[in-house]
Every structure is written in C-alpha cells, then in structure tokens.
Amino acid sequence: MKPIQSGIGxxxxxxxxxxxxxxxxxxxxxxxxAPLAPPIAxxxxxxxxxxxxxxxTLTQLRSRLDVLLIEALGGLGSPVTDELTVxxxxxxxxxxxxxxxxxKLGSLGQVVANVALARQARVDLKGIVLNCTQPLxxxxxxxxxxxxxxxxxxxxxxxxxxxxxxxxxxxDKLVQIASNLDLETLK
Ligand SMILES: Nc1ncnc2c1ncn2[C@@H]1O[C@H](COP(=O)(O)OP(=O)(O)OP(=O)(O)O)[C@@H](O)[C@H]1O
Ligand SMILES: C[C@H](N)[C@@H](CCCCCC(=O)O)NC(=O)O
Ligand SMILES: [Mg+2]
Numbered sequence: 001m002k003p004i005q006s007g008i009g010x011x012x013x014x015x016x017x018x019x020x021x022x023x024x025x026x027x028x029x030x031x032x033x034a035p036l037a038p039p040i041a042x043x044x045x046x047x048x049x050x051x052x053x054x055x056x057t058l059t060q061l062r063s064r065l066d067v068l069l070i071e072a073l074g075g076l077g078s079p080v081t082d083e084l085t086v087x088x089x090x091x092x093x094x095x096x097x098x099x100x101x102x103x104k105l106g107s108l109g110q111v112v113a114n115v116a117l118a119r120q121a122r123v124d125l126k127g128i129v130l131n132c133t134q135p136l137x138x139x140x141x142x143x144x145x146x147x148x149x150x151x152x153x154x155x156x157x158x159x160x161x162x163x164x165x166x167x168x169x170x171x172d173k174l175v176q177i178a179s180n181l182d183l184e185t186l187k
Pocket of ligand 1: 073075132
C-alpha cells in the first residue's frame with residue numbers, strides 16, 4: 001500500500017512494476033492532487049484527511065494477504081493531518097517500521113534525529129535501510145553512512161544498502177537487489 005499519496009508517484013510505480021490483485025483504491029485509499037504534505041494538499045481540494053478509510057482498507061488487506069508492505073510518505077516527522085505525523089500513525093497503529101535513509105552528507109544527523117522521533121512516538125522500529133539515490137562508490141557510501149557507526153549510535157540494525165538504480169524497469173535486477181537486504185528480521 002501507499003495509503004496516502006499526494007501528486008503522482010508511488011502507486012503508479014507499483015501498478016507498472018508489479019502484478020497486484022488490489023484495486024487502485026485499495027493501494028491508495030486517500031489521494032490528493034497537489035504534491036504537498038497531505039493536510040495542505042487536502043485543504044486545496046476543500047477536503048479533510050480521512051484516516052478512517054485508511055485504517056479500514058489497511059485492516060481488510062491485512063486480513064486477506066500474507067504480506068502487506070506499506071510505504072509512508074515524506075519522513076517520520078512529516079504531517080499526515082494538522083495534529084498527527086507519520087511517526088504518530090506508525091506508533092498508534094503499531095506498524096512494524098523500517099526507516100529508509102538516503103545516502104548523503106548529513107545522513108548521520110538525520111538518522112539519529114529520526115530514530116529519536118521514532119522512540120518518542122513509540123514506533124516499533126525494526127531496522128534501517130540505506131538508499132543510494134546517486135551513483136557513489138562503495139568507499140563513498142562507507143564514508144557517508146558507516147553501518148557500524150549507525151548501529152552504535154542508534155541501536156537499530158542496518159538491514160542493507162540499496163544501490164543506485166539506473167533502470168527501474170529491469171525487474172530481475174530489482175529482485176536481485178531486494179534479495180541482498182536482510183529482511184528475515186522483519187518477520
Ligand atoms: N536507489 C535509487 N536509485 C535511483 N533512484 C532512486 C533510488 N531511490 C529513489 N530513487 C528516485 O527517487 C524517487 C522517489 O523515491 P521514493 O519514492 O523512495 O522517495 P520517498 O522518499 O519515498 O518519497 P515519497 O514521500 O514521495 O514517497 C524514485 O521514484 C526514484 O526516481
Ligand atoms: C509529494 C511527495 N512525493 C510526498 C509528500 C511529501 C510531504 C513532505 C512534507 C514535509 O515533510 O515537509 N507525497 C507522496 O509521497 O505521495
Ligand atoms: Mg516514495
């Protein structure tokens with residue numbers, strides 16, 4: 001699921017990449033046109049952010065699927081409503097969570113701040129995945145986001161590093177990349 005989406009993006013990606021039995025309304029029960037934070041995008045359409053429909057759809061899907069992977073939006077501190085952040089929802093809805101961190105200078109500060117926020121909101125943080133959103137060497141990745149330092153600072157396991165992907169339509173490559181992540185701990 002991409003339960004709340006603003007603008008064009010993830011739900012369209014999923015439909016192109018995967019064969020899913022869910023309808024688009026099940027993949028994304030709440031969609032807003034403006035590519036902005038949900039409360040702001042909703043206000044532009046004179047709508048509110050109806051979390052009840054998100055919870056209902058999530059509950060239905062969870063009961064009929066073996067695995068339900070949910071992509072949030074923005075970061076843990078991004079607002080979902082005027083009162084609630086992504087971290088608040090993940091905590092209150094008890095969703096086992098993986099933090100995805102783009103590899104760049106500043107990532108260490110971001111990861112420490114986000115893990116602190118996750119703890120404050122009682123998020124069940126299972127692991128951290130590093131994401132190389134630009135082509136970098138192994139040495140550059142290790143210098144910017146050293147796994148051992150992140151684990152020592154946060155006490156959260158680093159499950160792996162997604163490489164830079166230049167072609168998202170190479171499905172076999174995506175499968176091979178996913179198989180390198182240590183996802184067994186999420187079960
Ligand atoms: N490993 C990668 N290699 C190359 N491009 C990437 C990689 N990860 C992300 N991108 C690019 O960044 C875009 C947004 O990625 P992603 O959906 O993961 O962002 P996000 O942080 O989840 O933001 P959102 O809140 O919009 O979901 C992707 O569609 C892709 O174009
Ligand atoms: C438009 C973006 N791509 C994203 C919304 C990100 C909101 C971030 C708000 C913030 O933290 O300032 N929407 C989405 O993932 O559907
Ligand atoms: Mg996304």
